[in-house]
Amino acid sequence: MNNKLGKQTVKINDVGIISSAAIVGEKEGEGPLADSFDIVLPDNEWNEKTWEKTESKMQREAVKLSLTKIGLTTENVDRIFSGDLLNQCIGAAFGLRDLDIPYYGIYGACSTMVEGISLAAQVVDGGFADIAAAVTSSHFCTAERQYRNPLEYGGQRTPSAQWTVTGAGSAILKKGEGDVKVTHITAGKIVDMGVKDANNMGGAMAPAAYSTLKAHFKELNISPSEYDLIVTGDLGKIGAEILVELLQKDGIDISPNYKDCGCMIYNIEEQDVHAGASGCGCIGSVLCGHLLPLMRKKEIKRLLAVGTGALLSPTSTLQGETVPTIAHAVSLKTRE
Amino acid sequence: MNNKLGKQTVKINDVGIISSAAIVGEKEGEGPLADSFDIVLPDNEWNEKTWEKTESKMQREAVKLSLTKIGLTTENVDRIFSGDLLNQCIGAAFGLRDLDIPYYGIYGACSTMVEGISLAAQVVDGGFADIAAAVTSSHFCTAERQYRNPLEYGGQRTPSAQWTVTGAGSAILKKGEGDVKVTHITAGKIVDMGVKDANNMGGAMAPAAYSTLKAHFKELNISPSEYDLIVTGDLGKIGAEILVELLQKDGIDISPNYKDCGCMIYNIEEQDVHAGASGCGCIGSVLCGHLLPLMRKKEIKRLLAVGTGALLSPTSTLQGETVPTIAHAVSLKTRE
Numbered sequence: 282m283n284n285k286l287g288k289q290t291v292k293i294n295d296v297g298i299i300s301s302a303a304i305v306g307e308k309e310g311e312g313p314l315a316d317s318f319d320i321v322l323p324d325n326e327w328n329e330k331t332w333e334k335t336e337s338k339m340q341r342e343a344v345k346l347s348l349t350k351i352g353l354t355t356e357n358v359d360r361i362f363s364g365d366l367l368n369q370c371i372g373a374a375f376g377l378r379d380l381d382i383p384y385y386g387i388y389g390a391c392s393t394m395v396e397g398i399s400l401a402a403q404v405v406d407g408g409f410a411d412i413a414a415a416v417t418s419s420h421f422c423t424a425e426r427q428y429r430n431p432l433e434y435g436g437q438r439t440p441s442a443q444w445t446v447t448g449a450g451s452a453i454l455k456k457g458e459g460d461v462k463v464t465h466i467t468a469g470k471i472v473d474m475g476v477k478d479a480n481n482m483g484g485a486m487a488p489a490a491y492s493t494l495k496a497h498f499k500e501l502n503i504s505p506s507e508y509d510l511i512v513t514g515d516l517g518k519i520g521a522e523i524l525v526e527l528l529q530k531d532g533i534d535i536s537p538n539y540k541d542c543g544c545m546i547y548n549i550e551e552q553d554v555h556a557g558a559s560g561c562g563c564i565g566s567v568l569c570g571h572l573l574p575l576m577r578k579k580e581i582k583r584l585l586a587v588g589t590g591a592l593l594s595p596t597s598t599l600q601g602e603t604v605p606t607i608a609h610a611v612s613l614k615t616r617e
Numbered sequence: 618m619n620n621k622l623g624k625q626t627v628k629i630n631d632v633g634i635i636s637s638a639a640i641v642g643e644k645e646g647e648g649p650l651a652d653s654f655d656i657v658l659p660d661n662e663w664n665e666k667t668w669e670k671t672e673s674k675m676q677r678e679a680v681k682l683s684l685t686k687i688g689l690t691t692e693n694v695d696r697i698f699s700g701d702l703l704n705q706c707i708g709a710a711f712g713l714r715d716l717d718i719p720y721y722g723i724y725g726a727c728s729t730m731v732e733g734i735s736l737a738a739q740v741v742d743g744g745f746a747d748i749a750a751a752v753t754s755s756h757f758c759t760a761e762r763q764y765r766n767p768l769e770y771g772g773q774r775t776p777s778a779q780w781t782v783t784g785a786g787s788a789i790l791k792k793g794e795g796d797v798k799v800t801h802i803t804a805g806k807i808v809d810m811g812v813k814d815a816n817n818m819g820g821a822m823a824p825a826a827y828s829t830l831k832a833h834f835k836e837l838n839i840s841p842s843e844y845d846l847i848v849t850g851d852l853g854k855i856g857a858e859i860l861v862e863l864l865q866k867d868g869i870d871i872s873p874n875y876k877d878c879g880c881m882i883y884n885i886e887e888q889d890v891h892a893g894a895s896g897c898g899c900i901g902s903v904l905c906g907h908l909l910p911l912m913r914k915k916e917i918k919r920l921l922a923v924g925t926g927a928l929l930s931p932t933s934t935l936q937g938e939t940v941p942t943i944a945h946a947v948s949l950k951t952r953e
Contacts, residue, residue, distance in 0.1 A: 282744040283744045284744040285695070285744070285746065288695065288719065289719050291745045330936075331936050333932060333933065333936060334936070359621070359624065360804060364724055366705075367930065368704040368705070368930045368931070369704070369724070369928065369929065369933075371928070371929070371932065374928035375928075375938065375941060377807060383625050383804035384805065384806060384807050384943060385723070385725070385732060385735075386723060386724040386726075386943075387721070387723050387724060388700055388706045388723060388724040389721070390705065400721065400736065400740075403739070403740055404736075404739055404743070406743060407618075407620065407739055407743025407744070408619045408620040408621070408743070409620050409621065409739050409743070409802075410621065410627075411621065427932075468696060468719035468720070468721065469719065469720065470717055470718065470719050470720060471713060471714040471716075471720050472714075473714050592705060592711075592714075593705065593710075594707045595704070596669060596703070596707065596763075597669065597711065600666075600667050600669060600670070602711065605710045605711060605714040607720060607722075
């Protein structure tokens with residue numbers, strides 16, 4: 282069977298998302314989507330000794346919760362696709378090591394949730410797994426420790442900086458079932474437009490989202506109005522504006538039905554998060570906690586979710602490198 | 618179509634490896650497999666300013682070379698699966714950013730080469746790509762900088778320590794073609810037996826290789842003699858001995874036809890590499906540079922390649938954590 286519809290886009294024949302769960306931190310629990318999430322942590326630690334252990338626990342509990350909701354256990358899952366922002370993806374490895382599920386580690390920076398769903402859907406649709414999970418997480422404190430400064434330092438943030446979401450999301454995919462069908466996937470190419478400012482991730486990632494969206498519309502020969510809602514992962518205010526403008530120059534107007542998860546999860550002004558939210562857990566928790574449930578209720582019937590990732594590291598920044606970025610897209614429809 | 622043969626093992630119907638290439642460093646060019654590799658670097662830098670940039674260049678050139686050999690260009694490749702040991706997998710992201718190939722980033726530590734072939738084979742077999750590439754790399758100097766001490770420090774190495782291979786491998790997969798067929802894949806589970814010594818990766822990873830091999834033999838109902846050769850990625854002398862012993866306790870004897878790539882690439886004693894070689898580039902370069910060409914010449918007809926990875930990070934070690942590990946297996950046969 283040939284499922285290729287274009288260079289980047291494939292069709293998925295019959296795979297659905299049968300469950301999802303999201304766990305977020307305190308700050309996310311004070312934002313406009315607070316009521317969407319399954320668990321809001323009481324503090325940054327959640328009874329763990331280090332923030333990294335907390336992040337791992339969030340991944341593990343998100344997986345378990347997404348399974349419990351539909352009466353399944355980890356034994357029912359054939360493959361798990363997971364990754365996160367931490368060096369060597371330890372959020373995933375340590376979080377999921379006790380689950381006894383065959384594991385494929387992935388790294389797509391903040392595009393990881395959508396990369397995971399993309400690969401899980403292809404593996405399930407191809408008959409290589411009956412049930413697969415896609416999981417990711419981020420934690421404000423682990424990300425600051427690793428990418429920026431010790432929290433105790435209390436450094437000032439630039440206006441273009443984004444706030445890393447403390448959150449984890451888990452989605453369970455199965456062949457032939459689920460109220461929400463995965464219909465198409467568009468794989469992203471690495472895009473690097475020469476942005477060197479590691480504090481302007483939205484600006485750096487917008488061209489990757491533009492590239493993937495353009496390929497998606499062209500290869501499927503559809504317009505943005507095909508969707509009730511198009512979301513990007515974590516472009517924030519600055520990146521989202523750039524994306525809309527870039528597409529407009531090509532005569533593609535997404536503005537009537539476009540939102541960025543990085544602008545949805547916080548009250549940007551009141552919560553003082555500058556350009557918005559970022560992190561694997563941003564689209565991870567918004568998709569798994571807010572958007573997929575809305576689709577199950579048929580309040581959204583056609584959704585295009587675009588995960589956006591900045592593939593830099595502190596080492597590459599120190600070496601004067603620019604920021605390579607990527608965006609992966611999954612097209613979701615409620616089952617008729 | 619259902620391709621599941623067991624919890625961890627699937628069959629691949631008709632995908633072959635149509636080309637491969639390997640690039641290695643100076644030290645690997647002085648080892649017993651020197652003549653196998655396509656390019657041996659003249660020094661650690663290869664005209665780049667930093668070792669990280671060198672590692673990226675190795676990945677990029679390995680991909681190009683594996684394509685040039687069969688008259689293809691990057692335009693012919695639908696998907697590329699790649700990752701490496703560096704924080705945020707910058708070897709892959711920066712190495713492959715100019716290739717314009719839809720990219721899925723993966724992280725399996727030193728199991729990355731086999732994880733990449735596993736996912737590429739499933740995506741191609743499922744009809745989601747015509748041609749896919751699996752790529753990885755490691756570099757002694759980037760790994761030391763990141764995981765251990767500055768090279769200038771000249772630290773002593775423990776007897777159980779392994780030497781990170783400077784090397785990159787690229788394999789090109791296509792449906793219905795290629796002298797070497799991918800016949801089965803066994804996905805690994807994360808295994809953590811409580812080893813805390815970050816200088817004994819072989820010892821930590823052996824139980825993961827044991828777990829995956831046991832599942833592979835059981836789910837396919839075959840014995841080790843099914844293969845002309847079984848190789849593991851980088852268990853080194855210590856890990857390889859433990860693996861043989863663990864399987865023997867279950868009545869499975871791999872010793873007649875088993876080798877570890879970490880014991881093959883160097884003259885262990887003369888080259889002073891203590892317990893052997895390690896790194897994504899170990900099985901990456903040995904498989905793509907040495908073993909796949911031997912299969913094309915039909916000197917090996919049935920090969921089981923088991924990539925082994927230690928999913929720790931310096932942060933997890935500092936936090937007193939143990940070492941979670943994983944092993945992925947691909948079964949390869951020459952086309953009749």
